[in-house]
Amino acid sequence: MKLNKLCVISCAVLVTTAIVTALSAAQPAITMTAFGALPDGRAAQLYTLTNSQGAQVAITNYGGIVVRIVVPDRGGSMADIALGYENAGKYAAGSPYFGALIGRYGNRIAHGRFTLDGKTYKLATNNDPGGIPCTLHGGNVGFDKVLWSATPLMEKDAAGLRLHYVSTDGEEGFPGNLDVTVTYWFNNANELRLEYSATTDKATPVNLTNHSYFNLAxxxxxxILSHILTLNASKYTPVDKGLIPTGEIVPVAGTPFDFTTPHAIGERIDAANEQLMFGNGYDHNFVVDRDSPKRSGDLVKAAEVYEPMTGRAMEILTQEPGIQFYCGNFLDGSNIGKSNKPYTYRTAFALETQHFPDSPNRPNFPNTILRPGQRYETVTIYRFSAR
Structure with missing residues (x-):
């Protein structure tokens, strides 16, 4: 997909509740609608990106949340495969990060602290699995809970949405003013492309990702236990009972974590394995294999999921060194979704492309420190198909 010659649609044009911008009926379109009010009274918007096949991705500027992903099965029937709510108020009231844009630091930081250039920073601690407190997904008010400025975009074969937010120095305990831009593209090949970019005026950890929950049926x-998963990962990072990596990077061979060949998610999920016990199932970071001469910044296929009943498939390509596989172990039916049905135990999975959890405290892990004068840039693609 070419990203040059963008036609940026002025937000001033978006004055009605629903505006479709398309070059013709056979090309992508953007629709903006009201998405409800936040507790402080501010209004959120929903931007629906529709491609020439009629498939859709809907994103709200509240939290950069992917609200809907509507794609066809093998017979051409469309269905929404992403968990979520029907308005911004419900996300604000409480969500296990359904579809959310995650930052400043995706995943966990042990004990809510890290030391950088000789100074120790204390972060908000908002999670305590195993009774061990940590910072999860950016803290109490991460990027999933802020209102982003939004600019719709249009290309010949794709509709897009550019989101922008400045996280101020000291927000949730992190140093530096972090200027973040995230751009979503949805094209005619049913590919959802996420482009992340950030700069800072002080050294700070940065690890951005998306936390969509999927059920391809x-x-x-x-x-989702019958979904077939393949991970391009011959190693993973085991965790302690607080779900913090131990610092080891170990082979998956001979363990229930070996998805280098296709396996049903539920095939070994209840095996007698300490790591599965800690996560109540799969909730682990896998190390994406990169064949030489693949560089760390190259896009590689990290994962593929196939749902046999509908034929829907999803591939994930990324520049990130890791991918977190989580299989809905903490969904308990208390979240009522868009279909007015409860989201129950293991009815969704997440595959979050990322740097490794707790990297600021693990010098042997890939570096996550962004410094002034540098630019954080990374791309992940979700490619949907049916067979």
């Missing part, structure tokens, strides 16, 4: 449906 349709959100609000049965468990």
């Amino acid at each position: 349709g959100e609000g449906g049965d468990t």
Whole structure:
């Protein structure tokens, strides 16, 4: 997909509740609609990107949340495969990060602290698995809970949305003013492309990702245990009972974590394995394999998921060194989704492209420190198909 010669649609044009911008009926379109009010009274918007096939991705500027992903099955029937809510108020009231844009630091930082250039920083601690406190997904008010400025974009074969936010020095305990831009593109090949970019005026950890929950048979449906998963990862990072990496990077061979060949998610999920016990199932970071001469910045295929009943498939390509596989172990039916059905135990999975959890405290892990004069840039692509 070419990203040059962008036609930026002025937000001033978006004055009605729903505006479709398209070059013709056979090309992508953007629709903006009201998405409800936040607790402080501010209004959120929903931007629906529709491609020439009629497939859709809907994103709200509240939290950069992917609200809907509507793609066809093998017979051409469309269904929404992403968990979420029907308005911004419900996300603000409480969500296990459904579809959220995550930052400043995706995943966990042990004990809510790290030392950088001789100074120790104390972060908000908002998670305590195993009774061990940590910072999860940016803290109490991460990027998933802020209102981003939004600019719709249009290309010949793709509709897009550019989101911008400045995280101020000291926000949630992190140093530096972090200027962040995230751009979503949805093209005619049913590819959702996420482009992340950031700069800072002080050294700070940065690890941005998206936390969409998927059920390729349709959100609000049965468990995802029959989905077939392949991970391009011959190693993973084991965790302690607080779900913090131990610092080891170990082979998956001979363990229930070996998805280098296709396996049903539920095939070994209840095996007698300490790591599965800690996560109540899979909730682990896998190290993406990169064949030489693949460089760390090259896009490589990290994962593929196939749902046999509908034929829907999803591939994930990324520049990131890791991918977190989580299989909805903490969904308990208390979240009622868009289909007015409860999201219950293991009815969705997440595959979050990322740097490794707790990297600021693990010098042997890939570096996550962004410094002044540098630019953080990374790309992840979700490619949807059916067979």
